[in-house]
Amino acid sequence: MITFEKQAQTVVSLAQFCSDKGWLPATSGNLSVLVDRNPLAIAITRSGADKQRLHVEDVLLIDDKMQVQSGLDGYRPSAETSVHIELYKKFSCGSILHVHTVFNNLVSELYGDVGAVLVRRHELLKALGHWDEDAEVRIPIVPNYADLTRLGEAVAEAATADVPAVLVRNHGIYAWGETAQDARRHLEAVEFLCEYLYRLGVSRVVG
Template sequence: MSVYLLEDRQRAFGELMEIKELLASRGWFPATSGNLSVRVGPVLDGQFRFAVTASGKDKSVHTAEDYLMVDENGQPVEATSLKPSAETLIHCEIYKATGCGAIFHVHTVYNNIVSDLFGDEGAIPIQGVELIKALNIWEEDARITVPVLPNYAEIPRIAELVAEAIVPRVPGIVLRNHGIYAWGANAFEAKRHLEAFEFLFEHTYRTRLLGR
């Protein structure tokens, strides 16, 4: 059984509060959308716990009921009236497939537009942009493809596609006309990756407008 200390739980809640406040200030959580999670404690025999944002909360404000703890199947592990965010199952699959420490999911205009532009191709191609280096990809004129998954109404249908879709060196996937999931070894790295993806998506969109 995966275990965690109370102080680890509170530290995770604090990290989520800080990143939620920052990303909300950028307008990346419109209409209560998006969700954030941080893994708490070790992974033991495939079992783990993570702190995740509660469903239906206005992420531009802070309350005492913004987060809860869930297990590797997305089920609450403490007595609570809160429900985890709707896409928690997708977080579960990303943790299982990557062993990462944090996952951030936001909805922006740019990630929605480019996911639709390249949705039929199944991936967003990006090449030769400096911010690719923020993903720990350092070769000259690097090219990446960010996977795009269909935005099914039934979250389990999406979740079962996640593991196979992940590109090991690209710490993100996009749901078509929905939003980006970016992850990292910890909250700092996940934030850096998320910001890099959002820059790359805007760059891709504006480059298309220029006919390039």
Template sequence: MTALEHAGRALAAESARYTEMGWMRGTSGNLSVVLGRDPLRLAVTVSGLDKGELTEHDVVVVDEHGLAVADQPHPEKRPSAEAGLHGRIAAVSGAGAVVHVHVLAPVVAAEQWPGGVPLRDLEMLKGFGRAAHDDEVTIPVIPNGQDMRVLGDAFEAGFRADTPALIVARHGVYVWGADLRQARHRLECLEWLLRFTVATKLEPAGRGML
């Protein structure tokens, strides 16, 4: 099995998992893993397919701009239009995998906190890579758009190395990690944190605790 097929198999398995969770409805969402860094190359799930039915062949190799590189094993397949943002996130953060899903809680949270979603003093923050107490965490929110360069610039402007997530308003969430497993664990914990925050509708008390 080639490195690309191995990456494709892992991406297909993760996509099926998220589909079962209801986080990749229809053909929405996209995942990527870094194949190499000099130059940057990513394997990205293809566009337009049910993410619960992908195979190891349903990936496209893209460059740092999200453009398909030459000599694809399946040149007829197209990368997601959002692959450019995957490339920017991987380049800036150093992540080995980027996950983008359309789970509801982050989108609702961004409606309530469009300047960034504040989280504090919740045990699940440890699973997101932050301290459970006395750690100010703000999940950045950027406006939606179709130009991945614009979204990439907005992401980079607010990037913090200790906050591996980005909410795109009225769209979805991006979470990244060293690999697909770490990205998944972070996403699962973040979804819980945001669902709790939205459900309880707690606001910082005098810039204090949630």
């Protein structure tokens, strides 16, 4: 049986994984797991929580209006919760992970004017569900809107079912999956690809 308490623990485990990778610096990022789809209810990290030392008390149960249904008094969800809500409404995803890293920021800036980064014929595309040897995907890049309602709408509009990630320029990445494990795999694959593409570009310039 799915419960908020169980999903809150899953959020804590995801935070530990991302923290161990160095993907959650300076209280940044937000992580969520679906609790119920109808009506929508998600377990999500609270605003200001240090995700490198996350506890279950730092996870809130919220509805589709970003209203807290369960959690410690005085805590509120991240302002970027609106992005999560829009993605849950668009897809049948069970978890959404948002992290800030150097490589996803660099790639989003390098390809930001194009609006997407093209990845061709790479082994890690299999982790995103693309098994053809000539596979290619375009990872969307959206502007870093200060208006977070607008950001949520932009991410959801750019998001596609066959590429479970969107880069926000000079900000970070949103990755999702049907399960928490899927979301984690997708995030790890795209982070690898961001580092690969950046290092490949540098090596070509130096060479």
